[in-house]
Every structure is written in structure tokens, then in C-alpha cells.
Amino acid sequence: MATPSGWEARVGRERAGGGAAAAVRAVVPPWVRRRSGRRAHGQEAQGDAGRRSAWWRGRGRVLAVLAALTAGLLAFHRAVPNSAGRLGSLLEAFLPWLGLVAVVLFALALLRRSAVALVALLLPVAAWTYLFGGLLLPASAPGARQLVVVQHNVSDENADPAGTARALADAGPDLIALEELVPPALQVYEKTLAAAYPHHEVRGTVGLWSRHPLSDTRLLDIKPRGITEAWSRGLRTVVHTPHGRIAAYVAHLPSLRVRASGLASGRRDESALLLGEAIAAEELRTVILLGDLNGTVEDRGLAPLTSRMNVAERGFALSFPAAFPLARIDQVMARSAAVADIRTLPATGSDHLPVAARITLSAARR
Incomplete structure (x- = not known):
């Protein structure tokens, strides 16, 4: 019997592989194959979206509240009563140092990956800049x-x-x-x-x-x-x-x-x-x-x-x-x-x- 050439052997293997794939496609219904493909694509898309939306989830709400409170103390320090323990004067004696509170909150917001807290921090930054920014010029x-x-x-x-x-x-x-x-x-x-x-x-x-x-x-x-x-x-x-x-x-x-x-x-x-x-x-x-x-x-x-x-x-x-x-x-x-x-x-x-x-x-x- 004649021995097949190398080219004929390679074609035979490809036909055999194609036949196996065809056999698999014949066994697995088309709607299952389409659903599996969509699921794999969807999982990849969801991973990307999840990474993008992690900054916008509910995390960092406490930091956002603290940022708003710091801004309020800066902007409305005169509203802090002075009747009990001269708390208003005590706050005003160290008012510029509230800028350090904003710096700490900024670091924590980055650590928590909280876009909500970072946006809220614009409030104390704006208030501090309005009060003391000119002194830095x-x-x-x-x-x-x-x-x-x-x-x-x-x-x-x-x-x-x-x-x-x-x-x-x-x-x-x-x-x-x-x-x-x-x-x-x-x-x-x-x-x-x-x-x-x-x-x-x-x-x-x-x-x-x-x-x-x-x-x-x-x-x-x-x-x-x-x-x-x-x-x-x-x-x-x-x-x-x-x-x-x-x-x-x-x-x-x-x-x-x-x-x-x-x-x-x-x-x-x-x-x-x-x-x-x-x-x-x-x-x-x-x-x-x-x-x-x-x-x-x-x-x-x-x-x-x-x-x-x-x-x-x-x-x-x-x-x-x-x-x-x-x-x-x-x-x-x-x-x-x-x-x-x-x-x-x-x-x-x-x-x-x-x-x-x-x-x-x-x-x-x-």
C-alpha cells in the first residue's frame, strides 16, 4: 500500500479536527452557544464597568459629611455660639488649621476610592481659599x-x-x-x-x-x-x-x-x-x-x-x-x-x- 505524503497527512488531520468541531456543534444547540458567548462578553464588560463605577458607589458617605461639616465651620464660624465656653473664639483661634482636616479627608477619599467624598471636598477647599488664599500670594x-x-x-x-x-x-x-x-x-x-x-x-x-x-x-x-x-x-x-x-x-x-x-x-x-x-x-x-x-x-x-x-x-x-x-x-x-x-x-x-x-x-x- 502506498504511504500518504506529508501534505496528504496534514489535510487528513485538519479534516479530522474539523470533523470533531462539527460534531461538537452538532451536539450543542445553537441557542446554548449564543448564550455562552454573550455571557462571556457580558462578564468582561461588567468587569470594566464595575471598575469604573467603584468610585461612584455609596462608599465615602461619612467622609463627604465630614467635608461638608468642615466647610460649614469655615464659612459660618461666626454662627458657632460663644456663650458656652467661648467655643466660637476657640474655633476661630485655630481656624486656618481646618485646612489640614481637608487634606486628611482627601487622603482618606483616595484610599476609599470615593468620588462622592472627593466632590464634597471641593466645599472646604473653596471656603478655605476664600478666607485665607490671599495670604499665600x-x-x-x-x-x-x-x-x-x-x-x-x-x-x-x-x-x-x-x-x-x-x-x-x-x-x-x-x-x-x-x-x-x-x-x-x-x-x-x-x-x-x-x-x-x-x-x-x-x-x-x-x-x-x-x-x-x-x-x-x-x-x-x-x-x-x-x-x-x-x-x-x-x-x-x-x-x-x-x-x-x-x-x-x-x-x-x-x-x-x-x-x-x-x-x-x-x-x-x-x-x-x-x-x-x-x-x-x-x-x-x-x-x-x-x-x-x-x-x-x-x-x-x-x-x-x-x-x-x-x-x-x-x-x-x-x-x-x-x-x-x-x-x-x-x-x-x-x-x-x-x-x-x-x-x-x-x-x-x-x-x-x-x-x-x-x-x-x-x-x-x-
Whole structure:
């Protein structure tokens, strides 16, 4: 018998395979084959759709609620009552830090793969940007009608008053306001600053050093009721600048205490009210306030001041505590002038950081 060639053998195998497939098709009904194909295709499509829709499932609802709550606290912080434990002021003292809450929620939303939470996070981001975004913008260029001022609570426990004075003078300000001045450190500040700042006034524990002449200095009565000991923490003076006369106020408001019952700020608020009334009665058009006010500009306890004066347009300048600054309680404010920017200076021997600000003056009356 003749042996089939290689080509004939290959054709035979293909026919045999085709026959097997044909046999399978003959045994399995057509509607079963069509259903199996659709099922395989559908499972693949469902897998793709499932992966796409996983971000839009119900997960992350708690994160979305927390995001909305954070946005509400930022946008409506004034609605938080201050009657019980001064909770409103306590929230406002650390209001910028709610931005970190949004950052944490963003990380959790990514971890949970929740598009709902990510969309909800647009609310606190928008609220924080509206309140504080401008402070992150670059400072404007120096202008012709500007004063540079420095504000610093030097601490009555400062072990290096001479070094502190030199550090403040190195910033080249026109005015230096100091609080917690006590002997014998006061004599050291006077001696160290005398050459560059020949004009200075001190009342109680606050003082002002100036490159320009000072006049009409008086003690400010901002002492809260209930304090019986000697307490002099405010002064008012007139600075004769090249741009006209400016009323300068230096103040150190009472400290706050955080207790189990909440924030104790009654004395601070009372002192702020007295200071606000004094500034409202000031006859000179342009006023500059420098001081340790023991409150942030968002704190409603300082409303008697912030409602009458301009605050910094650029810069956070967190000043307290010096080791890990959490809030700016050292303030520079102005009336009929703008606080163009504010920044912190390097640490000194105090538990506060110094802050330096540029004041842009309008056309001042002489």
C-alpha cells in the first residue's frame, strides 16, 4: 500500500479536527452557544464597568459629611455660639488649621476610592481659599509711602535682651513695639537701640522705639475690671513721619486660658473693647496698632479692633508659641492705611516670634 505524503497527512488531520468541531456543534444547540458567548462578553464588560463605577458607589458617605461639616465651620464660624465656653473664639483661634482636616479627608477619599467624598471636598477647599488664599500670594513690591514696623513680645524671662534688640534692629524697621518690658532688661533695650532709634517712649510694660520724633505720648487705660494690682499695658503716641503725623498705639491685652470648661477670654475681650473705643475716638486720621493682642484676627473677641482697622493682606506669620507656632497673636493693624504684608523674624530669647510688617500709607494729613 502506498504511504500518504506529508501534505496528504496534514489535510487528513485538519479534516479530522474539523470533523470533531462539527460534531461538537452538532451536539450543542445553537441557542446554548449564543448564550455562552454573550455571557462571556457580558462578564468582561461588567468587569470594566464595575471598575469604573467603584468610585461612584455609596462608599465615602461619612467622609463627604465630614467635608461638608468642615466647610460649614469655615464659612459660618461666626454662627458657632460663644456663650458656652467661648467655643466660637476657640474655633476661630485655630481656624486656618481646618485646612489640614481637608487634606486628611482627601487622603482618606483616595484610599476609599470615593468620588462622592472627593466632590464634597471641593466645599472646604473653596471656603478655605476664600478666607485665607490671599495670604499665600507673594508680597507686593515696596512703595514710596511705606513704613516698616516690628512687633515683639520680648518676654519678661528673656535671658538675652541685648541680642533680641540687635535682631530686631537688623530688620531695619522704622518703628519697634515691645511688650513685657521689665527692669533691668528695659535699660538694656534702651542702650542697645539708642543709636538707630533715638526716639522712644515707655509706659508700664510696653514701649515704642522710632527713627522719627514722637510727641503727645500718654498712657492708655485698657485695664479690665477685677485686676487690682498695678497694670499698665497700653500707650498712645504721635509719630512724625516724612509722610505726616501718625497715631501709634502699643498694647498688650490679657492672656487667654484654655480650661476644661472652654476658653477663658473675658478679660481679653473687655480690654479689646476699651482699646477699640480709644482708637475710635482718635482724632488723627491714620492710626497704627502694634501689640500682643492674645488673639487672631478671626477671633470675634477682637472685633472691636478688626471692625475698625485693616489687617494684613499677605502672610500668615504664625508667632506663638515660638517653638511650634500655631497662631498669630502678635498683630499689626492700621486705619486709613494698609498692612501690605506681614512675616515672622527669626526666634529670639522670647516665647513669641517677632513679626515685621509693611504699612502702606495713604495721603496723610499733616
